[in-house]
Structures are given as structure tokens and as C-alpha cells.
Amino acid sequence: MRWLIPAAGLALAGCNIPSEFLQRMESQAKYEYYETSEFWADGRAMRTPPEGTVPRERPVGNPGLTTGRVNGTLVSSIPLELNHEVLALGQKKYNIVCSQCHGRLGDGNSVVAENMALRLPPSLLQLSDKPDGHFFVAVTEGYGVMPSFAGELNIQERWAVVAYVRALQQARNSQAGGQPLPQENR
Ligand code: HEC
Structure with a gap:
């Protein structure tokens, strides 16, 4: 700690005040990129990381x-904490990326669907028995x-869309007051 306070003071001063503390780091023995080394048989200071090394930035373990x-x-279930923001993001992205084919309500009724000859975008509302991963994988792959x-859509946005599709399914497939919703509203 005694070191840190004067060092911080110097750093804040922002000029080249000689400091034994800072200079020691500057002049310590170390290799620079692409420098040669007599230590290794191939003469290169930069080493290949051991097999299986994973960059810190890469998401692992999930x-x-x-x-x-x-x-x-x-x-089987969305591996994200679900809250209002995630659902709002999912709604926004669904409406931008998916709705022109699968319909604003997810029921497959869309202008594009009306004009598509090859294969119609299916209603997403009938897929409530599929696991959450099914929707994520369909969008991802x-x-x-x-x-x-x-x-x-990035990973978070894709899961948010899945959450919104689930919300659409629940809203359309749920029963109001124990009665099925009238047909025209389904
Ligand atoms: C350009 C039109 C189009 C867009 C945009 C689109 N889809 Fe699709 N989607 C389709 C069609 C067509 C199929 C059926 C493909 C087939 O069976 O070969 C399909 C299939 C699916 C399936 C698989 C259905 C099943 O039977 O299991 C899911 C899930 C799906 N879409 C979700 C989405 C989501 C979520 C988005 C937005 C991120 C999206 N789609 C965007 C046209 C589209």
C-alpha cells in the first residue's frame, strides 16, 4: 500500500518524473512480440499455447x-433470466425479423405467407409442446x-425472441375464465 499512493500521485501528474517503481517495470527482462529466444530450440520467444487453451473472451461452459x-x-427451458426487458426486446426483434413471415401474432398469417408458393411459414402457436431449444436452434441454424x-440476432436476442414466441403461444392458447377464446380471436 505504501507504494501505491506515491505511484498514483505520479501517474496522475501525467509527466515523465523518473520513478524507480515505474522504471523497474519498463526495464525488467521480458520478451517483446516476435523476438528471438535462445531458450527454446526453435529460437522463438512466442510459444504456441498448449492444446485445448481457450481464449478468455470465448463463452465456455454453457x-x-x-x-x-x-x-x-x-x-427444455430458456437459459436466461426472464424479465420485462427481455420480453420487450423479444417483441421488438420478433416484429422486425420474424413477423413478416410468421405473422404479428405468430399464427402464420402474413402478407409474405399469402404470396409464398414454396412452403408456407407455419403457425408458431401450435408448437407449444416443443422445447425452448427447438425455437433457438431453428433461428440459429x-x-x-x-x-x-x-x-x-445475437444470442441474447434469439432467446428473447423465443421468450416472446412463448408469450404469444400462452396468450393465444390460454383459456379466459375457463372458456376457450372465441374462434375469431385465436
Ligand atoms: C422469410 C420468411 C421467414 C422468416 C423471416 C422467419 N421464418 Fe421461421 N419459418 C419459415 C418457413 C417457410 C418455415 C418452414 C420451413 C420448412 O418447413 O422447410 C419456418 C420454420 C420455422 C420454425 C420451425 C417450425 C416447426 O415446424 O418446428 C420455427 C421455430 C421458426 N420458423 C421460427 C422463426 C422465428 C423465431 C423467426 C424470427 C427470428 C423466423 N422463424 C423467421 C419462414 C420464415
Whole structure:
């Protein structure tokens, strides 16, 4: 601690005041990028990281979150904390990226669907028995003739869209007051 206070003072002063503390770091023995080294047989100071080394930035340990699958099995529930913000994000992204084909309500009624000849975008409301991972994987990898949307939506946005699709399913498939919703509202 005794070191830190004068050092911080010098750093704040922002000029080249010689300081034994700072100079020692500057002049310590160390290799620079691409420098040669006599220590290693190949003469290179930069070493290849051991096999299996993973960059710190890469998300690890949560394949369910990043791929929608754990050991090949679709994850059953969204691996994110769900709150109002996530749902609002999902709604926004769904309306931008998915609704023109699957419809604002997820029921497959859309202008694009009306004019599509090849294969119609299915209603997403009938897929409530599918695990959450199914939707994430469909959006991430593409599904049949539907392309991947991984370029449009990052991982968090994709899960947020899944959460919103679930909300659409619940809203449309739920029973009001114990009665099924009238047909025209479904
Ligand atoms: C360009 C139109 C289009 C867009 C945009 C689109 N989809 Fe699709 N989607 C389709 C079509 C068509 C299929 C059926 C593909 C097939 O069966 O070959 C499909 C299939 C799916 C399926 C699989 C359905 C099943 O039977 O299991 C899911 C889930 C899905 N889409 C979700 C989404 C979500 C979420 C988005 C937005 C991120 C989205 N789609 C955007 C056209 C689209």
C-alpha cells in the first residue's frame, strides 16, 4: 500500500518524473512480440499455447446458452433470466425479423405467407409442446427452407425472441375464465 499512493500521485501528474517503481517495470527482462529466444530450440520467444487453451473472451461452459443443446439434447427451458426487458426486446426483434413471415401474432398469417408458393411459414402457436431449444436452434441454424437468423440476432436476442414466441403461444392458447377464446380471436 505504501507504494501505491506515491505511484498514483505520479501517474496522475501525467509527466515523465523518473520513478524507480515505474522504471523497474519498463526495464525488467521480458520478451517483446516476435523476438528471438535462445531458450527454446526453435529460437522463438512466442510459444504456441498448449492444446485445448481457450481464449478468455470465448463463452465456455454453457453450450445450452450458446447452441440451444446440451450433449445433443435440446434445452427444455430458456437459459436466461426472464424479465420485462427481455420480453420487450423479444417483441421488438420478433416484429422486425420474424413477423413478416410468421405473422404479428405468430399464427402464420402474413402478407409474405399469402404470396409464398414454396412452403408456407407455419403457425408458431401450435408448437407449444416443443422445447425452448427447438425455437433457438431453428433461428440459429435455420429450419428447412427458412434460413439462419444468427447474423441478424445475437444470442441474447434469439432467446428473447423465443421468450416472446412463448408469450404469444400462452396468450393465444390460454383459456379466459375457463372458456376457450372465441374462434375469431385465436
Ligand atoms: C422469410 C420468411 C421467414 C422468416 C423471416 C422467419 N421464418 Fe421461421 N419459418 C419459415 C418457413 C417457410 C418455415 C418452414 C420451413 C420448412 O418447413 O422447410 C419456418 C420454420 C420455422 C420454425 C420451425 C417450425 C416447426 O415446424 O418446428 C420455427 C421455430 C421458426 N420458423 C421460427 C422463426 C422465428 C423465431 C423467426 C424470427 C427470428 C423466423 N422463424 C423467421 C419462414 C420464415
